[in-house]
Amino acid sequence: MQTAVFSDETVFDQLRDEWNPLVERSISNTIFLTWEWQTTWWRAYQAGQLCVVTCRDDAGRLVGIGSWFIHLLDGERVLRTIGCVDVTDYMDIIADREHLDTVQAAFAQCLREYAAAYDRINLCNIPEESPTLAHFPQHLNGCGFTAEKALQEVCPIIRLPTEWEAYLESLDKKQRHELRRKLRRMDDVEYEHRLITGGDDLNTAADQFLDLMRASHPQKAHFLEDPQNVAFFRAMIPVMAAKGWLRLSFLIVEGTAAAAYCDFDYNGHILVYNSGLLPEAHAQLSPGIVLLSLNIQAAIAQRRTVYDFLRGNETYKYRMGAQDTQVFMLKAHLRERQPAEIDHTPL
Helix, strand or coil: CEEEEECCCHHHHHHHHHHHHHHHCECCCCHHHCHHHHHHHHHHHCCCEEEEEEEECCCCCEEEEEEEEEEEECCEEEEEECCCCCCCCCCCCEEEHHHHHHHHHHHHHHHHHCHHHCCEEEEEEEECCCHHHHHHHHHHHHCCEEEEEEEEEEEEEEECCCCHHHHHHHCCHHHHHHHHHHHHHHHHCCEEEEEECCCCCHHHHHHHHHHHHHHHCHHHHHHCCCHHHHHHHHHHHHHHHHCCCEEEEEEEECCEEEEEEEEEEECCEEEEEEEEECCCCCHHHCHHHHHHHHHHHHHHHCCCCEEECCCCCCHHHHHCCCEEEEEEEEEEEECCCCHHHCCCCCC
8 A cells, every 4th residue: 555645735635536436446435535525615614734645446446535634723733534524524534344354554654753743633623433443543552652542422314215205203102292393384384395515596595594593593603703603604505506415495484494404415314514594583383393383294205214303412304303313533643652641531
């Protein structure tokens, strides 16, 4: 295996044609590892020193990407995955499934050779089923690191049946009754389930979504006070739309946009990325839950297999029938460095 380290963002242009085919050959084929997501995040946040590591086989074929950067925090240099942590839900090493062990070994050796450039490693949001959690710590330990994994968050998901009625029957009896009641109440008002996936009205729809996102909760309003976060959303939405991955949905009740969801449709999964709600608009109709129900119904009709609520254990996710999966942080530091000198608090 041949490894190379890149510290200039021109690496994204160099790898553009090879990046997504490798993601599709990897175990962790998720939208958050695609070239589009990674480059959009990096250009919006510019969060440190780029440190992208590539691995090629003897024929020169790209078989691994460590999409990393070094973040300076309180004087400490932390190696992190591009995208970590607030706006990206699943991260991992990108490795060809046929070369997992050799890629992990090569990356561990490379991280040892370049260990003078950083103080510790925090690789966030690695899904529980990832082989990175199972085997990469062993490779790191063999190269002089102390590595451990730590539970970071849960990601509740619904494994979708093939019929809407089967989904309803899978719910708790009380929740099934409540959901049917909420949907029936919509028969008494004029409403529209509007889906935006691109087109000339995308910018207007994006503005409308961000307005609803601000209105829905003080924490979201605070998040959108950061111009970098706004810049990321405004850049990300058209990029996802251009790839056919965006699902921006609105519930319009009697002419007013009462609720909205920004979802992604990728690899057979619907990913519920963020939401917005106008609290004072038709609150008695529960527009957020109604829109979510209509979106789940559409996903079933389109034969999607998983409805993924991404990170967070909000109660409404479980009421809709979701079950927890987990994501972990992989933390490591060189054994020769005193543990007392290293802050292991997850970033």
